[in-house]
Amino acid sequence: MGRQPCCDKVGLKKGPWTAEEDKKLINFILNNGQCCWRAVPKLAGLLRCGKSCRLRWTNYLRPDLKRGLLSEYEEKMVIDLHAQLGNRWSKIASHLPGRTDNEIKNHWNTHIKKKLKKMGIDPITHKPLSTITIDQTNTLEQGNRPIEEEKNQDILLAQMDIESSPIDQSTITEIKSEDDDNNINNNNNNNNTMGTNCANNFDSTIVEVNNNGFCIDEVPLIEPHEILVQESTPSTSSSSFTSSSSSNILEDLKFLSSFDEWPLMENNNNNMGFGWEINNDFSSTLDFLLEDDHSDMMNNVTFDESWNFEQLL
DNA sequence: AATGCATCCAACCGCAAGCTG
DNA sequence: ACAGCTTGCGGTTGGATGCAT
Numbered sequence: 001m002g003r004q005p006c007c008d009k010v011g012l013k014k015g016p017w018t019a020e021e022d023k024k025l026i027n028f029i030l031n032n033g034q035c036c037w038r039a040v041p042k043l044a045g046l047l048r049c050g051k052s053c054r055l056r057w058t059n060y061l062r063p064d065l066k067r068g069l070l071s072e073y074e075e076k077m078v079i080d081l082h083a084q085l086g087n088r089w090s091k092i093a094s095h096l097p098g099r100t101d102n103e104i105k106n107h108w109n110t111h112i113k114k115k116l117k118k119m120g121i122d123p124i125t126h127k128p129l130s131t132i133t134i135d136q137t138n139t140l141e142q143g144n145r146p147i148e149e150e151k152n153q154d155i156l157l158a159q160m161d162i163e164s165s166p167i168d169q170s171t172i173t174e175i176k177s178e179d180d181d182n183n184i185n186n187n188n189n190n191n192n193t194m195g196t197n198c199a200n201n202f203d204s205t206i207v208e209v210n211n212n213g214f215c216i217d218e219v220p221l222i223e224p225h226e227i228l229v230q231e232s233t234p235s236t237s238s239s240s241f242t243s244s245s246s247s248n249i250l251e252d253l254k255f256l257s258s259f260d261e262w263p264l265m266e267n268n269n270n271n272m273g274f275g276w277e278i279n280n281d282f283s284s285t286l287d288f289l290l291e292d293d294h295s296d297m298m299n300n301v302t303f304d305e306s307w308n309f310e311q312l313l
Numbered sequence: 314a315a316t317g318c319a320t321c322c323a324a325c326c327g328c329a330a331g332c333t334g
Numbered sequence: 335a336c337a338g339c340t341t342g343c344g345g346t347t348g349g350a351t352g353c354a355t
Contacts (some may be wrong), residue, residue: 016323016349039338054341055324090343106322211340 005067013047017056021046025053028059059100070107078104079112083126 013021028044029056034057037050046053059065070078074096081092089101089108108123116123 014325016325036340050340051326051342052324058342059323065345102323116341266347 011047012049012052013043014052017048017060021048021306022056022061025056029057029061055102059102065100066097070096070099070111074099075107075112078108079116079126082108082112 017025024044024046025040028040032043037054040046040050040053041048044053048056077095078092081095083257085091087105089105093099093101093104113123116126117129120129121127
């Protein structure tokens with residue numbers, strides 16, 4: 001029996017998302033949280049498959065995403081993590097809050113690969129290009145790299161002399177690197193303080209930065225009451241949104257904080273997922289802002305801890 | 314200004330893993 | 335144990351954009 005397609009492809013839209021579609025998807029998730037992606041397009045009134053909706057949300061619309069190029073520090077972390085995990089982009093991404101696997105993968109392919117090659121390092125094995133053999137390349141392709149080679153890579157990385165933010169070595173402890181999943185999960189227990197193998201530690205074992213050690217310079221913690229909509233943001237007509245990177249509809253709204261600050265909600269399946277404790281004021285106001293060209297009203301909005309739009313209403 | 318090439322990245326595709334009945 | 339379904343992952347593609355000529 002053949003595999004069922006993820007969705008009925010007939011009549012479904014493909015290609016870049018429009019602002020209108022983004023709005024629908026955002027509105028739907030604001031009101032319902034993330035539930036069954038297969039049902040999302042129907043319920044949200046989108047002519048997309050669920051997969052496409054999920055991808056759009058996770059890679060682009062999620063409010064906790066950082067935009068822009070990876071910093072040197074992040075880049076170095078990616079290299080280090082890639083040396084340990086191979087092309088397991090989602091695992092790597094889990095160490096870099098606000099970054100998606102897709103983003104990291106793209107950055108790897110477009111920037112880091114080149115950089116490493118320029119430096120004479122094989123981006124697959126992290127070994128010097130001159131010493132790698134084809135056989136080694138093949139066998140090591142998926143990150144099954146012996147420790148010896150990781151050490152070689154470590155040395156090479158050390159030679160890169162990338163200026164990295166100093167990390168208090170006293171906060172670093174060795175952990176077993178048997179299975180990265182375990183380590184990573186441990187690191188993820190605290191969303192805001194994820195541990196990592198520190199980019200400037202080139203020992204072959206994975207290390208983690210205890211508790212608060214994870215690049216907090218990259219991910220400033222913002223309390224809801226600290227969120228202040230920037231003034232003099234050019235008002236953007238919602239009708240002029242496109243799906244290009246410079247016009248993230250959420251960026252235009254300028255108020256969504258780190259996802260970590262968003263209350264969890266329980267969906268119908270009793271799964272805890274990202275979402276919002278839906279406050280009617282919140283969602284309906286957002287609807288209002290999204291649906292018409294009211295984005296200019298956002299310019300002077302601040303939010304209190306209960307997420308009311310008090311200055312607006 | 315026009316053209317061609319290179320680069321970037323959002324989105325797609327197919328497969329695998331995980332879950333449920 | 336198995337089948338069917340959903341979700342997640344990684345590789346790839348193609349359109350948009352930037353840059354050089």
